[in-house]
Amino acid sequence: MPVKSIIKMKTKRIYSTCTGSITLDDFDRYHNEVWGNSGLIGFQEIFDLTKADLSLLSYSDLLLLIDQTTLIKNFTPESRIALINTGGQEEKVSFYCSAKQFLKQPSRTILSFQNNSKALNWLESCGCSQPM
Secondary structure, X not given: OOEEEEEEOOOOEEEEEXXXXXXXXXXXXXXXXXXOOHHHOOOEEEEEEEEEEOOOOOHHHHHHHHHHHOOOOOOOOOOEEEEEOOOOOHHHHXXXXXXXXXXXXXXXXXXXXXXXXXXXXXXXXXXXXXXX
C-alpha cells in the first residue's frame, strides 16, 4: 500500500507517508486502517506527500475524496492535518486544501507545508497534542 502510518499514542499524533502512485482505493484503505480506529479521535496528523505521485487522481477524484472524509467520525474540528508537499504536487494539494474549506459540516483543519519543522510547529501551536 502506498500509504504507511505510524501512530504515536503518547503524543496523539499520526505520521503518514505516501510513496509512489496513489489511487482513491489506496486512500480508502488508509482511512479504514488508520481512522477506523476509535482510539484515535482528535489525533493530529502529518501526511508526507513528498514522494507521492498524485497523477492518477483527477480533480473529480479529489472532490470525492473530500466528500468521503466527511463521513469519518474520528475527525474533530480540533484535529489538524499538516500536508508536507515538496514533490511537485502543489496544484492538486492546493486544490484539495482550498475545496475542503467549503465543507458545511465541521472537519479537521488542513494546511500544506514545504517542510516538516513548520508543519510540526503548526500542529503544536494548537495545544491539542503533546510535543514530540
